[in-house]
Amino acid sequence: MQEIIDIVERCEAELWLHGSDLKASIGLPKYVIRAVFEIYESKGFGALSKTIGSCNYLART
Numbered sequence: 001m002q003e004i005i006d007i008v009e010r011c012e013a014e015l016w017l018h019g020s021d022l023k024a025s026i027g028l029p030k031y032v033i034r035a036v037f038e039i040y041e042s043k044g045f046g047a048l049s050k051t052i053g054s055c056n057y058l059a060r061t
Helices: 002-010 019-026 030-042
Strands: 016-018 046-048 056-059
Touching (some): 002 019, 002 030, 019 030, 030 046, 030 056
Antiparallel strands (some): 046 056
16 A cells, blocks of 8 residues: 555656556555545645546646
């Protein structure tokens, strides 16, 4: 769990994080990754893709 948080924290602004890639590399379920993205979006740190079925996050400054 700490690994996904570290990845989101270190992500450069205007870069997309793709949930499917993260799922494969760190082994967390996609719904957990999406939940982390939703938390960061709710705090104004980025934007979660609104495309149905996607799990992508755009980091902001």
